[in-house]
Amino acid sequence: MTRIAIDAMGGDHAPHEIVAGAVWAAQEYGVAIELVGKQDRIEQELDRISNEGFYSDCGKAGKQYKLKIDTSKLDIKITHASEIIEMGEAPGQAIRKKKKSSIVLAVDAVATGSSDAVVAAGSTGAAMASSLFGLGRIPGIDRPAIAVTLPTIKKPIVVIDGGANSNCTPEMLYQFAIMGATFSKNVLGIEHPRIGVLNIGEEAGKGNELAQATYKLLEEHSGKLNFVGNIEGKEIFLSLCDVVVCDGFVGNVALKVTEGTSSMLFRMLKQEFKADLMGKIIGLLAKPFMKRIYTKINYEEFGGALLLGVKGITVISHGRSKAYAIKNAVRVAKNAVETGVNEKIAKFYEE
């Protein structure tokens, strides 16, 4: 049985929503769980879910859930961690100083084989640093990167790097392309995933030095990868490629702009409907349709992004994750374990 370690203390709603999401996933996906964090707090949450039940509002999608699950019937292990790494701490320093922190011990659980993957909703920097330090890099990969799955009009695409590396070289972006393609093929099931370089124009000569050099490098290696050229920001959602390659700074800006734009549009639409009585009525009628869109594009559905390039599976969840998002993050971790995405990245370099 696949076992997923979860940093129970990481995230804005830790530990209650995190523990609830983990229990929910154990029940829904039939996985074993290893909850890492303050033992008494975790036990308290497990008791609550077993006895009183737990309400979650599933974040912005607005759905209400009640979880009343007999946790004694599930395969749940608790690993006590006495420390917590806070959001503001410098990641490198923090993981060296706080060896007994929940994120460090959750990664340790994967390193020692106690669990198969880790899910973390706390500091992204700390999750990356402890994964890099605790699991090590896959041979051939210089820097791990975050692979974020995004909805489009047709099928989901992968944006890599979603924010792990702010300063990149063309060689790093080439490696991101390899990792992204392997993820797209094995986890999302897309045959011959098309790789695009995020750029500000179609032509090879467009963009900054990094984008230009990456274009050349991918063109040279086009026998190994299905490189389709540059892709512009407005084309990301048109399914013109399956993997969008960029540095972590640009990738993170792009992802957050997507989030910001959709929030603004939904807010504007709500405001518009409030203008008069007729609008209010039409707004009420249109609400379920808008909600369905919201569900489609909501990060909670995707649960988390994979940190690729380390020898182990780390799923990084949004800091705002509630139980529903954590449940889905566990699903992402389970899929990554079962499809052996890391072994396949390693294999790419052996061939």
Place this chain on the structure above:
Amino acid sequence: MTRIAIDAMGGDHAPHEIVAGAVWAAQEYGVAIELVGKQDRIEQELDRISNEGFYSDCGKAGKQYKLKIDTSKLDIKITHASEIIEMGEAPGQAIRKKKKSSIVLAVDAVATGSSDAVVAAGSTGAAMASSLFGLGRIPGIDRPAIAVTLPTIKKPIVVIDGGANSNCTPEMLYQFAIMGATFSKNVLGIEHPRIGVLNIGEEAGKGNELAQATYKLLEEHSGKLNFVGNIEGKEIFLSLCDVVVCDGFVGNVALKVTEGTSSMLFRMLKQEFKADLMGKIIGLLAKPFMKRIYTKINYEEFGGALLLGVKGITVISHGRSKAYAIKNAVRVAKNAVETGVNEKIAKFYEE
């Protein structure tokens, strides 16, 4: 009377929509117009507008317009240009080779004082290169930048650079901040505009080397500028600052992602409404509300972006601009001339 030169041959819908937009602006804003391009084609379009009238569908906002304007009553001058710079051409080379091209001569019109500003919807690179070459830089500014005005929940913000410079230094971004603030204050009327650096986190140490160094530089000069720190992609639309400073690569990606995200959401919503008969009816009822949002965020309303840092006003319009967008671009040009934004940028350096 303010006179605006217009590259009549630039853009996907040149010359017919461009000429129509220029005439429309002349009538609506009481400006004089200098149309630069193939004389016979321009005359043909002017005749059509005077006699048969001209239909424009105003791009995506979907509104239909009929323009039947007696062009002989307006102050319209034609300057013949025998050449056109095409979209694919390398800008630097093209402006040197095609000295009689419509964009080069339109910028010349400003340089010689025949017009006060230029509006261009053709190749952005060619418009920038000919402006830099034909008008020269404002002392103190190393590289001109594109200031794009974006709608937010509250008031419009300025993103600078929107795509002129893919590779930037912190000093360049500092200059963008000065230009953006001057634009925000004088053209948008925002007192003490708040400057933010586009970044992937709030803290000073976040982001790539460029963002970190720019943060420091702006902090050092905070006496002259109202610097409020880093701003994340998802916060752009929350009115947390008035000027978002970034390099042209990141800025262009961010702007195009905004465009791509809103297109996708509107498409998804339309699809959702099509699901069944009830949906179709609700969709029809909701349509005017959605259109109002579309109008608010539509680039056509903003007409064009200002190229700041050159000794003259150049407004760069979307390549897809139709008459309505061109009309609004002329308004932007007129405002920039009348508020003397360039003189005020120059003055910043004199003080």
